[in-house]
Amino acid sequence: MSKSLYIAEKPSVAQQFAEALKIKGRRQDGYIESDTAVVTWCVGHLVTMSYPEAYDTKYKRWSFQTLPFLPKEFKYEVIGNVAKQFEIVKGLLNRPDVDTIYVCTDSGREGEYIYRLVAQLADVKDKKQKRVWIDSQTEEEILRGIREAKDEAEYDNLSASAYLRAKEDYLMGINFSRALTLKYGPALSNYLGTRFTVLSVGRVMTCVLGMVVRREREIRNFVKTPFYRVIGNFESPGKDGAPVPFDAEWKAVEGSRYFGTPHLYKDNGFKDREHAEELIAMLREEPPMEAVVVSKEKKKETKNPPLLYNLAELQNDCSKMFKISPDETLKVVQELYEKKMVTYPRTDARVLSTAVSKEIYKNIGGLKNYGPMAEFAQEILDGGSFKGIAKTRYVNDKQITDHYAIVPTGQGAGSARNLPPLSEKVYQVICRRFLSIFYPAAVYQKYSLELERMKEHFFASFKVLAEPGYLKVADVNLAKKTGVEETFEEGQSGKAGDDAQNQENTGEAEVQSPKVDRTVLLQMLADLKKNDILTLVDLNIKEGETSPPKRYTSGSIILAMENAGQLIEDEELRAQIKGSGIGTSATRAEILKKLFNIKYLSLNKKTQVITPALLGEMVFDVVENSIHQLLNPDLTASWEKGLTYVSEGSITSDEYMEKLERFVAGRTVNVIRMNNQYDMRRFFDSAAAHYKRQESNKKEN
Structure with missing residues (x-):
């Protein structure tokens, strides 16, 4: 009697398949x-x-004479510590009574590669091979995947791109690491006082190193610019006659004595304190201290729920909220996936598929069993808002390659309270983001005031939450809470802050008015009319200074890797690689981890802030002066785009390999011919000065 063989990527996943298939065997x-x-x-x-x-x-011996290393046929071998399991799998794959093989490794490029290598070395022939492609490990999804399994040959292009990705990393790693170590290793060892220094470089990891080192050097070279803002303290009579205080900020508009002068820092501050003091003195000259309302604008502002989580967005938010690394986030969400609680985690998509949207009520319904989400899930089902989700921006088949966004399956929700605290927090974050999309937009009431005194203008704006909409479910401010419970903070955006990595503090932050009862403030703003006269109680100077770019955190670097196209100046190339980024959702956390392990980058575990280590900076300078393309995201992301073209069938593996070999050989030979290793010392000295200063500060403290 013939049998079917199901091969999974891990023992725990195999157990899920056995249970779904009702295999009771020993x-x-x-x-x-x-x-x-x-x-x-x-x-x-x-x-x-x-x-x-x-x-x-x-x-075996590293030598210039054996470079570049470009084998015509690549060799593969069984990993020593898992040789026993390989032999078991090999035997099963070739058993005479097995006629159909169901490939159940993770549904992605890496999962495909894992199986293809095993099949290659096991020399599988004359077997029907079918690919199971699933988005979660629920029994229903597993059975659907088996029922709809396609012929494994339909994934040949994906397999080809997986093989090429490995060959690319292998050839660049072997050739560039050996060439750079032979050329520059002695110089690094001599400088650091070590016996031997190996330079480890790669297509993705060196690019990430470059991003962090460049950011650090921007921060070091940043020159702070002080500025001085003038803040007016105003009062308007309230409904009961009691004054209602608020603050407004001076700006130099047309008609101001300072408009267009070189004394200004932008239009809302001065470069020197004396000019701010001069303005205040002038405004105090003519009593009474009053200002007229020039204009009042009232408008509504809506804020829609954010798109669903992909892995990079989830890693970034968890880094901010819970101060955990991307690797830890992936580990937690992978465990939730294996417990059938969430869908496949290694995804780049932030939307749902049309097919899934038709049965999304099942995911929502399952959350009725999870206390913190039960009320929201019931409200969504009662209101029927899920019925029109397919027509929204949250469903888009064109934005999905392998898998849709990370969402709760609805299964296992009842036992969520038994999860470790961190796992439950991550699960709840995913649930909240998911349920948010079935709620209406949050609505804010905005008031903008313009006041005038002696032809000088002051501006104030007020933003008040009128209708919470999705915000009542989207509270993800869980990091400071001892437990996980449903809470709502007014104004919580549902996204853990904006990515401010490149934002500069320019003095344009909203002025914080004195705390006043919201109802009183709203009533005053509603009653205020053009030409009303207000009391100017006082004038103050608020001193500030521009801030350097922020350092990357473990979460923001993952997002930066995903959105590498934004770092590319060439508009045509930026458009070409849009959506590719550096690395993949499956590999980014591991690459970052390696950079920490080899002491190129340092991670502050409490803050998750990333900084370069001295060795990392030295390697950066070596690469910058030898194979500088490795540091640029345009090269790295364009290789990734090439792999996408292979998986889509747009180009052949041979075309890709020809380009790859030409690039590797050319850069390797170029390094061999260089004679600049002795010039590196000045770069090393420049970097080391900052680390010597740090050591000195540590000793003093």
């Missing part, structure tokens, strides 16, 4: 078998690319 050593089916598993990767010495022993 668990053997490395597989589960019944009368009709066998379920087995990999343990992550079972096969890897061989080191150069496997091709020829001459490659």
